[in-house]
Amino acid sequence: MDITARELKVLNEKDLSIFCDNTKKERKKVFLFYILWAIGKKFGIHNFYLNRPKVAIAQLSITIVNLILENILKHNNIAVERMVDMAMSNQITIENLKNCFFGFFNLNSILGLIVLAWVTVDLFLAKNIIDNINEDSENSIYNSLNKE
Secondary structure: OOHHHHHHOOOOOOHHHHHHHHHOOOOOOOHHHHHHHHHHHOHHHHHHHOOOOOHHHHHHHHHHHHHHHHOOOOOOHHEEEHHHHHHOOOOHHHHHHHHHHHHHHHHHHHHHHHHHHHHHHHHHOOOOOHHHHHHHHHHHHOOOHHHH
């Protein structure tokens, strides 16, 4: 619920000044959100900015697991080595190829797609989330001043 001009008239001049100063300080900026999203979207930096630490930590955790799996795949070439071993022993079948790649490759791809979908949704919902955060902040500041 937005605070109306009528509600602000209830505040005295000092409280109104405090209200304006505090809402300016507390206000989350859409532009800054988009910059943080562009810089560190996979790591959840934009969610830390929005004071959503649980969401940010979840995104960060999935990204770290994804990067670890990617690192294992790139540097150790586990799947490729298994394929070479199967080729040498003439055991290459479609089922063996599926088993070879399913473990790391598909989990890595699935985690990457989850993070991609998540940050894309964040991008489109950002304006509404920021508006709600700013409105809640204004209401709490107003209520704290109104109680005094």
